[in-house]
Amino acid sequence: MYEIAIIGAGPAGASAALFTSKAGKKTILFDHDKSITKRAWIENHYGIMEIAGPDLVETGKKQAQKFGTELVDAAVTDIERQGDTFVIRTESQSYEAQHIILATGLLTDLAEKIGLKTKPGTEPRIKTIVETDQQGKTNVDNVWAAGTVAGVSVHTIITAGDGAKVAINLLSEINGERYVDHDVLK
Template sequence: MIDVAIIGGGPAGLSAAVYTARADQETYVFDDGSGTTRDVDRMENVYGFPEGITGPELVERGHRQAEKFGTEFVSEEVVRLAQSGETYEIETTESTYEARGVVLATGASYKSPAIKHVEEFEGQGVSYCVECDAFFYRDDPVAVVGAANYAAKEALMLLDYTDDVQVLTNGNEFEADPGLRDRLDEEGIPVRTDRLDRLEGEDMLERVVTRDGEEIAVEGVFVALGAAGGTDLAEMIGVATEGQTIRTDEEMATNLPHVYAAGDVTGGQRQINTSVGEGTRAAISLLEALRGTGEYVDYQKLETAAGD
């Protein structure tokens, strides 16, 4: 059992880690190295760097600072988040961890597949969340669109609801870890690498059509491109989202106890300075909640807001 799990190793996550680790809370940062901050060119609007600084440099400094206070870094992709009583389970491609509190700081990572008519069938056969919608496809033929660990994990999860599951990579090479590939083989889940052209159906989704004109009969398509993003993970445990952002109050609290969010995944001004501030606020709020000294959070109100 660890105290704090921070998912995301960008400015928001590292800022939160500095505060929680410095407060003697066992802190783990889960970061698979895919953060967009690493691609940012030299920035001249970051406080304290009059000569400017690049994204990679800033992240590396934050990493060193968080590590100085005892933060542990896990270079594994998080594929699932689950609530277990009063704690939370963080499942990666390699292991499962349990934490008292969570900060979601994954950045903005919404990916839609390059397939015609996807948006038209959203809510009518196209979903971005197995945990949320798989129940509606019991015993129906379904497919997962994706080509990495996230897609493999989602396909395996769908077996709880239907035996008719396949993975569609949309022309990409399937890059899931060997262990996950073996599990797909064992469960009889085929992986198809056809390039996909469009989705078809009357009122609801009925088929996927490949570029070669072949029809794949499915009633549900679950999009799982790249790694699980912040809203994907949030929805797995019932955290309120709005579009592709996580809903929080002014203290960065979500509608679940001890779960906070910070940075680009919360929307608003997508600036590094803002992310650092939100990471700090989320960490302080979580520390107060873990000690039982924080301000009262009306989770029922936040839950109601989730349905607005």
Template structure:
């Protein structure tokens, strides 16, 4: 069983995975590689020169993998509450178990609606529906969180990646029972 399964491998999902994996949580990203970022030309992402969205996603994948994130290319068709966690079913016939789930599904909220999460109208162009979340990123179903555009923030990659990190930190804080902080220190001896 995974501690965290993240559905969606764009900037929000991979940023969340960086934090959960680095914190030692067994993390899986399930992604169908059809996100909007794959088609973007990104010229406004802090710390990154102009970059094709697919290349930005590739770097995020490498960063998350470095900390142990696992990846599966698949389309999730259902999430079922089971015991203390969830069973995530894919169209490819595989099932995965998770204690916590983060939906980072971008502009597509069909899965969220199919499993009964509360949604509302989106504010961004091309984003018709978003998942209703509280201030920490929790959805209407305990144990399922939403990050990035799925959770109602701007479609810009810098914003969605920051929101993925924010939601992951809040999830980790809840699991640990205290505020989670991750700051590495530069070793000045090197």
């Protein structure tokens, strides 16, 4: 059983996974290889002069894996609540987790399927988003949403930051105190 399952391995999802794994939480990250970032050329991401979207996505996934995230290259087809856990299904396997972070970018079909409230998006070309509070919580207990699917701007720096924010808020709730992760120069 995983403590945290993150669906979507673009900037929001991989950033969330980096924080949850680094915090010692058993994390699984699902990647269906269709992130819109894979079609981007990026010159407006702090700390990076320029990078191809596919390279940014691969680097983000590797960073998360460095801290122990298990990466599954498969689309999630269904999520079902069973008591205090969620069963996450792909075409070939199922996995169990206590908490979920949806970071599915433009896609809300899975969110709607599991009963998350949605609302019209405000970004250009984003028709529907998942309704969350300021922390990233949805209307379903232990399901959070981050990035474009949660209504933040599609810019990679913003979605990555939102993924980190939601992960920190989830970690704080799990731990019962504010979680902080600051590395120092060696």
